[in-house]
Structure formats: structure tokens, C-alpha cells
Amino acid sequence: MxxxxxxxxxxxxxxxxxxxxxxxxxxxxxxxxxTRTKETNTRQRLPIIPQGIEKDIFIRALEKLAEQLGKDNVEVNDKPLVDGWYMEHPNTHDMMPILDDEELVASAVVYPSSTEEVQKIVLWANEYSVPIFPISMGRNLGYGGAAPRVRGSVVIDLGKRMSKILDINPDDYTCLVEPGVSFYALHEAIQAKGFAHMWIDIPDLGGGSVIGNTLDRGVGYTPYGDHWACHSGLEVVLPTGEVIRTGMGALPGNNTWQTFPYGFGPYSDGLFSQSNFGIVTKMGMTLMPNPGGHESFMYAFEKEEDLEPLMEIIRPLRIGNILENVAQVRHAIQTIAVKGLPRTKYFSGDGPIPEHVFREQLKKMPIGDHTWLYYGMSYGPPHIRQYKLEIIDKEFKKIPGARKIDPEILPEDEYFWSRDRIAAGVPDLVELLWVNWVPNGAHVAFSPVSPIRGVDAMKLFNLGKRRHDEFGIDFLPAFCVGLREMHLIVEIVYDKNDPAKRKAANDCLREMIDDAAKEGYGEYRTHLVLMDQVADTYNWNDNALMKFNEKLKDALDPNGIMAPGKSGIWPKRYRGRGWEMGKESGAKSEGDGVALTESTKF
Structure with missing residues (x-):
């Protein structure tokens, strides 16, 4: 272990x-x-050969690639699958599998050191019709981690040898990074240079790739929380091997690539977000000015039904920028779970933990009994903060029983202080402690988007709670409130070593996806095994959007080698062969073969 x-x-x-x-x-x-009881797999494994390629041809192809990249930079995945943990995660599979360990698994992993070597890999994949799956660092936990969607794909690990911070501009408040730059690394570099006037925006955990998180449209918790909106400029290797720079980067010798994202002509950056249309090897990002002061605050609300009036209060304050950051409204069960202790410490029975049990625990904690907590931060000099905080206090206390929590009563290990650091652009490592809620803890996310409205919040809350009760799963909801929308992030925590628990998590998610779609809510992000189902809910006008995406896919990736199935977009040679996963798919992720290309016919 x-x-x-x-x-x-x-x-x-x-x-x-x-x-x-x-x-x-x-x-x-x-x-x-x-809490881990799952034994480490020690049996030797044979590498998975991707469908449509003969084994001897595939082995010879890997040997040829090793000649180009160096033998140490091409690894056959024939070793035991070790899950590790957040800081020592695998790049061969999903460390938090919702299917069998051997289902979404790579055949090999390759490590390029430059854009030019990424080009070589892409050209090689086209020559042999090998499916490839690029990752930045593989920490997209809850959504598939480092696993490829097509079993036997060759994973391109961009992070290991492409981890340079290429530029930090203290005048323009921008940076240019490679895929292996984590939020930890960027923050440390800015501090080391003494640029105290600049902040970065980070997600709940700082170990993920800046590029990877941004391309998947992840969020952070300062006013710069919409990461995709804060990027400027991409360098991309296309599926046929050409390299492009988007925006101002297409103009040789320009100096505004990270300061103006649009350039001239059609804006193409969006094609490379949550897609399989190219491999991003460089990305620009804007950085936040130090606001000259900040102050975290937290409010507790007594009842589940307080969520509806709370959202009505939040919306105008958020749009008017009185509530300034991407804040969280979290359910009380998470207050307990984030302590990192197993559920059995509080309740050892079957089914969801009873309300009276977790409320008794809450009464013993410094925050006291509650149902919802709002974590926020105010920015600027003291007199500016005071003005905004007084408005917030007056509005929040319109809800009977609302309490502002005095930070001075909170111990150093209280979760509030982690949110305080994150909202100030300081990376932390606390959030995933709730994964210890069950043995062999893993998590998978349900992430629908809605307007910031009370009626929508209650619909989504009740929808999720009903399905969790049906499948016997504890319900851990949190609302991340953007400027005009909010994401409901529901983390299903399950024992990854228990097939029945994995199935319950999968089945619950699939029901919630359909339930949400019927009410007009779509997920902004999802796990690999759910991508086909989620993509199919965006089906206005006889699936016009997917038909458009497929046209782009066939034009940009004629041999269908780039991350087939990512975001539900399948190349022509996979379509109609049973690769799409839905409610009836069970635990099987593979289809029935692929169409041959010229390179696979010899």
C-alpha cells in the first residue's frame, strides 16, 4: 500500500x-x-489491446514510438492497477472506479516533453489507428480521473514532462503555463517571485492542472471563479498533427496573447473545451489583483426549506457584486463528513443516516445545529468590506433563525478556515476528507446547472434527495453560486470495492440525470461513463448540437483517434457499434469493434 x-x-x-x-x-x-480494506492487486496483467488492432501490430507500433520518444517515455500498462490516493494517483485508470477496475483502463502511457513530441504521438496514432487519450495530470476525480473512455487507449500524460510555467507577467496580471502546472505550483511560483499584488483562483483542491481544470470548465472561489472565462490563448495540436495558436497567438510576434482572448475572425477556443478536437499544450490565464484586504464570513440556516428564500436573497446580491465570490451553500451532513471520520462513528445502520443522528452530532460542534451553511468572503479595504457585510447581514437575517457565525469561536481545524484560505487564493488540502465517510471511499458527482432561484434550488434538492433515499445513499449536496447561475454539486460517496455500492451509485446518477433533464436542468460536467447519457439530454431540434459536433469531429479527426467518446462525441468508425453507454449498458463500456481504416487493414 x-x-x-x-x-x-x-x-x-x-x-x-x-x-x-x-x-x-x-x-x-x-x-x-x-479505512481502506481493498487489497492492492499484485497479479501480473496483460496489456489491453484496443479493439480494431492486432496485438503484434500494436506491440510493434509501441516499439516504434519508443524509438522516437525514448524507451523510458513509453510504458506498457501490464502492471497491477494501484489506486493510490490524491497525491499519488494513477495515470492508467480511474482511482475511483464506478465500473470494474479493468473496464476503463489504458494499454500504455506515453510522456511527451514538448509540443513537437505531442505532434509525433498524434501522427503515430494516425498511422496505426490507435486511440489516444490526453490527460494533463489525471486528477479529474469524481469525473473519471486519468481513465480513457475507450478501453485500451494509449494515455498521453502531458503533465510529467511538460510542467513549465512559461511566463508570469506582473504588469498585465497574466501567466502562460503547460499542462503539468498545478494550482499548487503556480501559487508557489508567484510567491517565490514576490508578486504579492497577484492572486490565483483555485478549486477546492490545489493539486489539479490549471489547464486541465480550465478546459473542463471547473470553478474556483474568488471573484475570478469562472476559470474558462479567465483563460486567454491556447496552443493546440489537432488530431491530424497540425499545431495552431488561437486568438492573438496566431499573429507572429504579438505581445497580447494573454491579454486579449479573441484575436480576429471566428473565436475557436471553445472547440477545445470539454472536447476531443485537439490537445492543448499551452494556455494563458489571467490573474487577480490583490484586493487590499479580505474577510470570510459564514451564516447558518435552520431548516431545509430555508434554501428557497435564501436563494432569492442571494441572487440580486450576487448579480450586484455585493456577494463577490463563487460561494458555497452546503448541507449540514457535509459539516460532519468533512471531518474525515467514517460514517460508522455516528451510525452503523443501513440506508441514509437518519436526520436525528446527524443533528445530535451537530449540537456538539462549535457551529451548532443547522441545515445549511453559507461560506462567503468580502474583499477590499475595511470600510468597503463593512459596507457590503452590513447589507449581507441585514438581508440574510430576514430568514428566521439565521445566524452569523463568529470565526473566533472556531478551532483551527474547522472547515471554515479551509474555505477562508481558498477564497483568498491560497491552495489547501482538506476537501476530499469526506471521502473517508465509507470504507474504500470513492466519489462521483452529479452537477446540474440552474438559475439562482429558490424554486430551482428546491426542485433540485428534492429530486436528489428522493433518488438518494431510493438507492440508500447519503445525500451530500452543495450549491456553488456563480454570477447568474448556480451549480448543484452532489457527491455520491461509495465503497469502490463493493460492486453493489458501485451499481447503486451508477443507477442513482442515471436516474437523476433523466429527472433533471425533464425539469430543464443539464449537467455542466460528468463522469466518463455518463457522458453519452448527458450529451443525449442536450437534444433540441433532433440532436442538432450533437450532429454539429460529429461533423466537426469527422473533419478534424478523420481517422477517429483522438479521445473517442469524450463528451459523448464518437468518431465515425465507432458510431452505431454499441459504444454509447446508457441505462441499459450495465458495467460494459465497450462496443462491438470499430471500422477498419487503411492503416489497420494490413
Whole structure:
């Protein structure tokens, strides 16, 4: 299982932890291994050969690629599948599988060091019709991790050898990074340069790739929380091997690539977000000015039904920028779960934990009994903050029983302080502690989007709760409130070593996706095995959007080698062969072969 004390440092590895978070990382790892009963697989495995390619041809193809990249940079995936944990995650499969371990698994992993080497891999894949699946760092946990959608694909791990911060501009408040740059690494680099006037925006955990998170339209928790909206400029290797730069980057010698995202002509950047139309090897990002002060605050609300009036209060304050950051409204069960202790400490029965049980625990905690917590932050000099905070306090307290929590009563390990750091652009390592809620904890997310309206919040809350009760799963909802929309993020935490628990999580998600679509709500992001179903809900005008995406796919990727199935977009040679996964698919992710291309006919 590996040593509990050994945690990779950022100074030693691109995917490591900063020195100041080392003790937190050690404690987090220890908690995970305390509840892990799944045995490490030690049996030797044969590599998975992708469908449509003969084994001997595939092996020869890998040998040829190794001649171009170096033998150390082409690894056949014939070793035991080790799940690891957040800071020591696999790049061969999903460390939090919702299907069998051997289902979404790579045949090999390759490590390019430059855009030119990415080109070589893409040209090689076209020559041999090998499906490839690029990852930045593989930490897209809850959505598939590093796993490829097509079993036997060759994973291109961009992070290991392409982890340079190419530029940090203290005048323009911008940066240019490669795929292996984590939020930890970018924050540490800015601090090391003494650029205290600049912040970065980070998600709940800082170990993920800046590029990877942005391309998947992830969010952070400062006013710059919409990461895709804050990017400027891409360098992309297309599925046929050509390289383009978008926006101002298409103009040789320009100096505005990271300051103006649009350039001239059609805006093409969106084609490479959540798509399989190219591999992003460089990306520009805007950075936030230090606001000159900040102050976190938290409010507790007593009842489930308080959610509806709370959202009505939040909406105008958020649009008017009185509520400034992407804040969270979290359910009380998460207050307990994020302590990192197993559910059995509080309740050992079957089915969802009873309300009276978790409320008794809440009464013993510093925050006291509640149903919802709002975590927010105000920015600027003291007099500006005071003006905004007084408005917020007056509005929130229109809800009977609403309480502002005094931070001085909260101990150092209270989750509030993690949200305080994150909303100030300081990476942390606390959020995933709730995965320890069950043995062999894994999680998968349900992530629908809606307007910031009370009626929508209650519809989604009741929809999710009903399905969780039906499948016997604890319901852990949180609303992330953007400027004019909100994401409901429901994390289903399950025992990945229990096939029945995996199936219950999968079935519950599939029902919620259909339930939400009937009410007009669509997911903004989803797990690999759910992508076909989610894509199919965006079916206005006889699936006009998917037909458009398929036309683009066939034009840009004529041999169908680039991440087939990503976001439900299948190349022509896979279509109509049973690769799409829906409610009736069960645990099978593969279809019945692929159409041959010229390179696979010899």
C-alpha cells in the first residue's frame, strides 16, 4: 500500500505537495488508509489491446514510438492497477472506479516533453489507428480521473514532462503555463517571485492542472471563479498533427496573447473545451489583483426549506457584486463528513443516516445545529468590506433563525478556515476528507446547472434527495453560486470495492440525470461513463448540437483517434457499434469493434 509518511513534495515532483501542506497531506493519507480494506492487486496483467488492432501490430507500433520518444517515455500498462490516493494517483485508470477496475483502463502511457513530441504521438496514432487519450495530470476525480473512455487507449500524460510555467507577467496580471502546472505550483511560483499584488483562483483542491481544470470548465472561489472565462490563448495540436495558436497567438510576434482572448475572425477556443478536437499544450490565464484586504464570513440556516428564500436573497446580491465570490451553500451532513471520520462513528445502520443522528452530532460542534451553511468572503479595504457585510447581514437575517457565525469561536481545524484560505487564493488540502465517510471511499458527482432561484434550488434538492433515499445513499449536496447561475454539486460517496455500492451509485446518477433533464436542468460536467447519457439530454431540434459536433469531429479527426467518446462525441468508425453507454449498458463500456481504416487493414 505504500508508506503513510512518504508524500511527494512539489520540489521533487510536478504533482507533489508544497512543503507547508506536507503535514496535512500526511494526515489525509493516513485517514484514507485507515479505512481502506481493498487489497492492492499484485497479479501480473496483460496489456489491453484496443479493439480494431492486432496485438503484434500494436506491440510493434509501441516499439516504434519508443524509438522516437525514448524507451523510458513509453510504458506498457501490464502492471497491477494501484489506486493510490490524491497525491499519488494513477495515470492508467480511474482511482475511483464506478465500473470494474479493468473496464476503463489504458494499454500504455506515453510522456511527451514538448509540443513537437505531442505532434509525433498524434501522427503515430494516425498511422496505426490507435486511440489516444490526453490527460494533463489525471486528477479529474469524481469525473473519471486519468481513465480513457475507450478501453485500451494509449494515455498521453502531458503533465510529467511538460510542467513549465512559461511566463508570469506582473504588469498585465497574466501567466502562460503547460499542462503539468498545478494550482499548487503556480501559487508557489508567484510567491517565490514576490508578486504579492497577484492572486490565483483555485478549486477546492490545489493539486489539479490549471489547464486541465480550465478546459473542463471547473470553478474556483474568488471573484475570478469562472476559470474558462479567465483563460486567454491556447496552443493546440489537432488530431491530424497540425499545431495552431488561437486568438492573438496566431499573429507572429504579438505581445497580447494573454491579454486579449479573441484575436480576429471566428473565436475557436471553445472547440477545445470539454472536447476531443485537439490537445492543448499551452494556455494563458489571467490573474487577480490583490484586493487590499479580505474577510470570510459564514451564516447558518435552520431548516431545509430555508434554501428557497435564501436563494432569492442571494441572487440580486450576487448579480450586484455585493456577494463577490463563487460561494458555497452546503448541507449540514457535509459539516460532519468533512471531518474525515467514517460514517460508522455516528451510525452503523443501513440506508441514509437518519436526520436525528446527524443533528445530535451537530449540537456538539462549535457551529451548532443547522441545515445549511453559507461560506462567503468580502474583499477590499475595511470600510468597503463593512459596507457590503452590513447589507449581507441585514438581508440574510430576514430568514428566521439565521445566524452569523463568529470565526473566533472556531478551532483551527474547522472547515471554515479551509474555505477562508481558498477564497483568498491560497491552495489547501482538506476537501476530499469526506471521502473517508465509507470504507474504500470513492466519489462521483452529479452537477446540474440552474438559475439562482429558490424554486430551482428546491426542485433540485428534492429530486436528489428522493433518488438518494431510493438507492440508500447519503445525500451530500452543495450549491456553488456563480454570477447568474448556480451549480448543484452532489457527491455520491461509495465503497469502490463493493460492486453493489458501485451499481447503486451508477443507477442513482442515471436516474437523476433523466429527472433533471425533464425539469430543464443539464449537467455542466460528468463522469466518463455518463457522458453519452448527458450529451443525449442536450437534444433540441433532433440532436442538432450533437450532429454539429460529429461533423466537426469527422473533419478534424478523420481517422477517429483522438479521445473517442469524450463528451459523448464518437468518431465515425465507432458510431452505431454499441459504444454509447446508457441505462441499459450495465458495467460494459465497450462496443462491438470499430471500422477498419487503411492503416489497420494490413
Amino acid at each position: 505504500g508508506s503513510i509518511s512518504e508524500v511527494p513534495l512539489l520540489s521533487e515532483k510536478h504533482s507533489g505537495i508544497p512543503q507547508n501542506l506536507l503535514e496535512k497531506a500526511k494526515n489525509a493519507k493516513a485517514l484514507i488508509y485507515e
